[in-house]
Amino acid sequence: MDCSPKLPEALMRAIAQDLGPVRPSPQPLHLALRMVPLALLVSSVILLAIGVRRDSGILGPLLTWGASAAQFVLAIALVWIAAHEGTPAARLPRQMVYAAAVAASLVVVFVTLLTFSESPGNEGLRVSPLHILDSHIPARISPWIMGFVCGIGSTLAGVILVLMFSWVFRNSLATRPTVAGTLYGAGAGLAINAGWRIACPISTPWHALGAHGAAIIATVVLGAMIGRSLGNRRLHVGARRC
Amino acid sequence: MIRYQGGSLEAFQEIYAQLAPGVRRYLSHLALGSEIADDLLQETFLQMHRSRAAYNPTYAVRPWVFGLARNVFLMNRRAARRWAAVHESREDLPEFPVLPEADRLGSQDEIRRCIAHLSPDQAEALLLHHEWGFSFEEIAGMLGISAAAARARASRGMADLRVALNNLQRAGA
Numbered sequence: 001m002d003c004s005p006k007l008p009e010a011l012m013r014a015i016a017q018d019l020g021p022v023r024p025s026p027q028p029l030h031l032a033l034r035m036v037p038l039a040l041l042v043s044s045v046i047l048l049a050i051g052v053r054r055d056s057g058i059l060g061p062l063l064t065w066g067a068s069a070a071q072f073v074l075a076i077a078l079v080w081i082a083a084h085e086g087t088p089a090a091r092l093p094r095q096m097v098y099a100a101a102v103a104a105s106l107v108v109v110f111v112t113l114l115t116f117s118e119s120p121g122n123e124g125l126r127v128s129p130l131h132i133l134d135s136h137i138p139a140r141i142s143p144w145i146m147g148f149v150c151g152i153g154s155t156l157a158g159v160i161l162v163l164m165f166s167w168v169f170r171n172s173l174a175t176r177p178t179v180a181g182t183l184y185g186a187g188a189g190l191a192i193n194a195g196w197r198i199a200c201p202i203s204t205p206w207h208a209l210g211a212h213g214a215a216i217i218a219t220v221v222l223g224a225m226i227g228r229s230l231g232n233r234r235l236h237v238g239a240r241r242c
Numbered sequence: 243m244i245r246y247q248g249g250s251l252e253a254f255q256e257i258y259a260q261l262a263p264g265v266r267r268y269l270s271h272l273a274l275g276s277e278i279a280d281d282l283l284q285e286t287f288l289q290m291h292r293s294r295a296a297y298n299p300t301y302a303v304r305p306w307v308f309g310l311a312r313n314v315f316l317m318n319r320r321a322a323r324r325w326a327a328v329h330e331s332r333e334d335l336p337e338f339p340v341l342p343e344a345d346r347l348g349s350q351d352e353i354r355r356c357i358a359h360l361s362p363d364q365a366e367a368l369l370l371h372h373e374w375g376f377s378f379e380e381i382a383g384m385l386g387i388s389a390a391a392a393r394a395r396a397s398r399g400m401a402d403l404r405v406a407l408n409n410l411q412r413a414g415a
Contacts, residue, residue: 014288019254022295089301093382
């Protein structure tokens with residue numbers, strides 16, 4: 001008995017209608033490495049705009065640059081994991097994915113607390129971190145306004161980076177697009193946070209975790225939504241069944 | 243697959259001819275023999291077509307397509323409430339493939355019934371390895387587990403299958 005399924009006519013028609021040549025997606029590692037210059041560029045804009053935080057001498061190079069470098073590497077690792085999640089035959093063990101997500105959260109909290117313990121002062125509140133606008137804003141800024149500025153600013157930078165990542169990922173999410181989007185969104189948020197924490201002069205945990213953390217959460221949510229929509233566009237099961 | 247990515251319809255037909263029978267049986271196993279397997283098969287190849295740019299030539303095609311099929315099944319199961327009814331009717335045993343290793347342990351019907359009562363994880367790893375010939379590394383990549391976990395699932399599945407077959411035969415005797 002021949003039990004091999006016949007190629008349905010409707011499926012053939014659907015395939016034939018859209019059979020243009022496509023460029024193969026790069027491997028997950030190459031995909032992640034492609035994101036490095038983009039992430040570096042967007043996350044360092046704030047440094048170019050307002051410079052390094054004034055207490056960097058107190059923190060030392062390890063806690064200023066080293067901690068951010070570690071965050072950045074973790075961010076790229078999240079993007080790499082996202083690329084694996086989007087590949088049907090190359091998924092990583094679930095434990096590894098969970099561990100990376102937990103590690104990312106813990107690193108942010110740990111670096112925040114360590115920075116605060118080394119330099120708890122709020123010098124940044126007395127002068128505007130936005131030197132370029134110094135003449136236009138009062139000498140002492142409310143912590144709420146500072147939180148708002150950092151939250152909105154880093155969220156905007158994060159959104160730009162998530163959009164860039166989504167563009168690079170647009171043809172590479174064959175499976176689990178929402179999970180992949182969440183992960184590369186988290187990677188984008190972490191990369192932005194790595195840059196902003198070197199520039200932002202406020203060490204208090206409520207500011208670093210509240211304002212900067214909110215930006216990370218925003219990029220995670222945005223990444224998940226974009227991943228889902230990219231997936232729905234291509235993988236919506238049952239929408240156009242032959 | 244590379245020719246298919248280049249726009250060859252014949253290449254797609256070749257891929258379909260080679261992979262569709264195995265993918266259909268895999269989907270039939272996942273869907274517990276439900277008739278929806280045929281729909282899912284078409285959906286899988288449609289998704290493969292839409293996602294063909296996501297394929298990297300360094301990957302083997304079979305695990306890639308099987309992984310895609312699994313994802314299509316999971317998305318469909320999540321999307322459709324009717325799956326609740328399908329899962330309740332586990333008594334309607336699907337046409338599970340009979341493992342060559344288990345063939346001497348019992349009749350096809352006995353093996354089929356015993357596989358149906360294995361845990362879904364074990365049954366899936368067991369069949370992917372013994373029936374469809376995937377390596378544990380490939381299974382790990384498809385299921386999102388480590389290769390050691392894939393090996394353990396298949397091994398425990400085979401052990402449980404042996405026990406279940408023995409029990410069944412003893413009860414019959």
